[in-house]
Structure formats: structure tokens, C-alpha cells
Amino acid sequence: MSDAALVGLPRQIILDEVVPARAPWDHRVHAGETLRILDLEGNQAVDFLLYAADDDAERYSAQDTIAAQRNIFLRTGSVLLSNEGRPMAQISATTVAHHDTIGGACSCESNTLRYGHHTKSQHACVENFLISNALYARGKRDIVSNINFFMNVPVEADGTLGIVDGISAPGLYVDLQMLMEVVAVISNCPQINNPCNGFNPTPVRVVIATEPFEGR
Numbered sequence: 555m556s557d558a559a560l561v562g563l564p565r566q567i568i569l570d571e572v573v574p575a576r577a578p579w580d581h582r583v584h585a586g587e588t589l590r591i592l593d594l595e596g597n598q599a600v601d602f603l604l605y606a607a608d609d610d611a612e613r614y615s616a617q618d619t620i621a622a623q624r625n626i627f628l629r630t631g632s633v634l635l636s637n638e639g640r641p642m643a644q645i646s647a648t649t650v651a652h653h654d655t656i657g658g659a660c661s662c663e664s665n666t667l668r669y670g671h672h673t674k675s676q677h678a679c680v681e682n683f684l685i686s687n688a689l690y691a692r693g694k695r696d697i698v699s700n701i702n703f704f705m706n707v708p709v710e711a712d713g714t715l716g717i718v719d720g721i722s723a724p725g726l727y728v729d730l731q732m733l734m735e736v737v738a739v740i741s742n743c744p745q746i747n748n749p750c751n752g753f754n755p756t757p758v759r760v761v762i763a764t765e766p767f768e769g770r
């Protein structure tokens with residue numbers, strides 16, 4: 555395996571593809587498999603949701619995850635919990651200091667509120683989530699508070715949130731080892747009105763890997 559971007563992953567690569575700038579992506583990932591998301595060009599927010607494959611009424615819960623680990627940032631070792639309190643995935647490795655749990659997803663509506671009416675027609679993460687979720691018969695009410703991988707949302711001492719220049723860089727990644735069968739949904743964030751994508755949305759790479767079956 556000569557590709558430096560795959561170092562540290564299980565040996566059998568099941569999927570390896572690039573998610574274009576501004577695009578949605580979804581895939582079913584089995585328990586034990588590792589999903590690596592690579593920030594190819596740096597400072598690219600990746601909005602992320604997880605649904606249990608068997609019953610998507612069970613899905614990633616920011617509240618349960620934050621309360622259980624008593625911390626708002628996701629780091630190596632963080633366990634992503636569902637709204638049923640069950641572990642869905644663990645961050646088995648990441649080369650970024652931490653990832654955001656509270657900044658939410660951009661939408662046409664929030665863009666209009668924050669940045670002016672001229673942004674109403676700009677593509678946004680909620681639209682990406684709707685596109686992917688529609689493949690699984692899910693609608694807007696199924697979009698819950700999401701993770702923002704590679705996004706820097708510092709919280710000041712008085713509780714104030716910021717969305718500031720990223721802490722990510724080209725080639726940095728996050729690995730998620732799945733602890734149940736899930737559908738992972740990504741919005742490669744199209745936002746151009748704040749620094750979460752360096753004002754320039756770029757592609758990311760997704761790799762799913764597993765240990766090869768050792769037959770007798």
C-alpha cells in the first residue's frame with residue numbers, strides 16, 4: 555500500500571472515493587469497518603450524521619454524546635452515542651486537535667438571517683442532507699444536530715460560540731470505527747460566507763476499510 559493517505563487503516567479497502575466540493579455523500583457501513591474522511595486541501599467542514607441501518611429512528615445524538623463524555627469536542631477515543639444511548643461509532647484516530655459538535659448545519663434560511671437575503675439561493679448543508687436522506691425515505695424532521703468534522707467552533711469562558719479559521723490542514727483526517735451497522739451521511743459544506751471552509755469549498759476523500767477475512 556503506497557498511498558500515504560491510507561496509512562494506519564485496516565488492510566482491505568472497500569471503498570475509496572472523492573466527494574466533490576459542495577456535494578452530499580452517503581453509504582452503509584458495517585460494524586467493525588472504519589470510515590476515514592480526509593480533508594484534502596485543508597479547512598473544509600464536513601457535516602456528518604449517522605443513522606442506525608436497522609431502524610433509523612435511532613440516530614446520532616449530540617446531546618447524549620456530549621453529556622456522556624462531559625466535553626463538547628470530539629477527539630481520538632470519543633464515542634458517538636445514539637438517541638437510545640447506544641454506541642454507534644468511536645473516533646479511533648484523528649490528526650486534527652478536535653471536532654465540533656454544536657455548530658450545526660448551514661441552511662438557506664440561516665444564511666439569509668446571518669448574511670443577507672442575497673444568500674437565499676446559495677446551496678447549503680441542509681439541502682445536501684435532504685438529498686442523501688431522500689434515498690432512505692427520510693425528510694427534514696429526520697435531520698438532527700450534526701457533527702462538523704474539521705470545523706473550529708471555540709467556546710469562550712462566557713459560553714459565546716465562534717466560527718473561526720479552521721484548525722485543519724491538507725491531508726488531515728478522522729477515522730470512525732463503526733460499532734453498529736449504520737448509514738453515514740455527509741454534506742461537504744458549501745458555505746462561502748464564513749471561514750469554516752476558508753471561503754473556498756474543496757473536495758474531501760472518503761475511505762472505508764476493514765481487516766481482511768483470514769480463511770483457513
Ligand SMILES: [Zn+2]
Pocket residue numbers: 601659660661678679743744745
Ligand atoms: Zn454547511
